[in-house]
Amino acid sequence: MLSESTSWPNLPPRVKSRFLPVNGLRMHFLEAIPETPRADEPLGLIILLHGFPELAYSWRKVIGPLADAGYHVVAPDQRVCGRTTPAGISAQTKFDDSLLPFQMTNMVKDVVGLVHSLGYNSVVAVVGHDFGSPIAAYCALIRPDLFRSVVMMSAPFTGPPQIKPVPLPKDDLQLDPTMQMLSDALGKLDPPRTHYTHYYSTRQAGSDMLNPPNGLHAFMREYYHVKSASWEGNHDPKPHPTAVTGPADIVATMAALPHYYVMGEPTMPLAVNGCGPSGDDSWLTDEELAVYVQEYARTGFQGNLNWYRIKVLSGWEADCELFSGKRIEIPAMFIAGSYDWGTYQVTGAAEMMKEKVCAKMEDQDFVLIEGAGHWVQQEKSVQVVNELLRFLQKTRK
Incomplete structure (x- = not known):
């Protein structure tokens, strides 16, 4: 077991580990702050959300370079991943535990709570990879006043579910x-x-x-x-x-x-x-x-795994039906590896995201990085950082 004081391998020394109380969690995150903040504008916050089976550590090659570009960069271990635990609880999550904490709106609340705990009322960008991608997308969809741009990685977002004429009963065992x-x-x-x-x-x-x-x-x-x-x-x-x-x-x-x-x-x-x-x-x-x-x-x-159970089990996405038909109205970007089947595993998902769900996703901001697979920010971190900085420079104008 890694102690809280242990340094992870190949993590830049300036990337620090700390905890904050957030939405009933003791949330762990990695962060880096520019050594020389920009004098011409306030420090901007970037939130990086990992997927499965990953951790905040998955952003180890990205956090430092983004901070070097002048941003305050924060990558949390998401709910009950890594060192983020419900307050006072350290045991493993069990299959029969409640799924309520893992509903999408509560996962978004985790991110919003972290932003507020850090003392910010605006976020330059929320970036999500794999299952972090829909969480980032819902952050942008639900709170466009808080998040100024969104980057979805390796998992296209097809929008919130439609309101069902007859609501499905919540069932912890039955598929939709x-x-x-x-x-x-x-x-x-x-x-x-x-x-x-x-x-x-x-x-x-x-x-x-x-x-x-x-x-x-x-x-x-x-x-x-x-x-x-x-x-x-x-x-x-x-x-x-x-x-x-x-x-x-x-x-x-x-x-x-x-x-x-x-x-x-x-x-x-x-x-x-x-x-x-x-x-x-x-x-x-x-x-x-x-x-x-x-x-x-x-x-x-x-x-x-509870993230996926929420997605496929009967009735557990009903909280997101409230946003049925709503589009992402802030600037949006998609990044994936050219050898990642995740972009195309759902027929038409990438096209729907570009053409219907994201009102401000430009053609040049749908990026497939050559030579990378699903773990794009780990496999080709330099290219990912370059694309992120290009996009962020454009959205600052």
């Missing part, structure tokens, strides 16, 4: 009817398949991933590798937009996705087994990987 139909259709394939989000909603997923057959270190190495540009399977075919003309096409298109999205194995550890590199990935050393392994060995995966 649409998700259930998809699950049933994938289960009838030969061989049967399971969408990874459906698997993540099951009782056994947390235990499977915490106790994989070959050990946690090997599993996490394989999981990170298989979704990166380092894995050759993401090169042929290279990720590309998909077309759907009818219901049958949906299942066929999804079945063609890589096996880490639509699984032919009963567990995620088995799905990625054997997909690790021959050595360390150049973008993620064994020493860096050990940070994730040690933190997730301590916290477990269930808190992260």
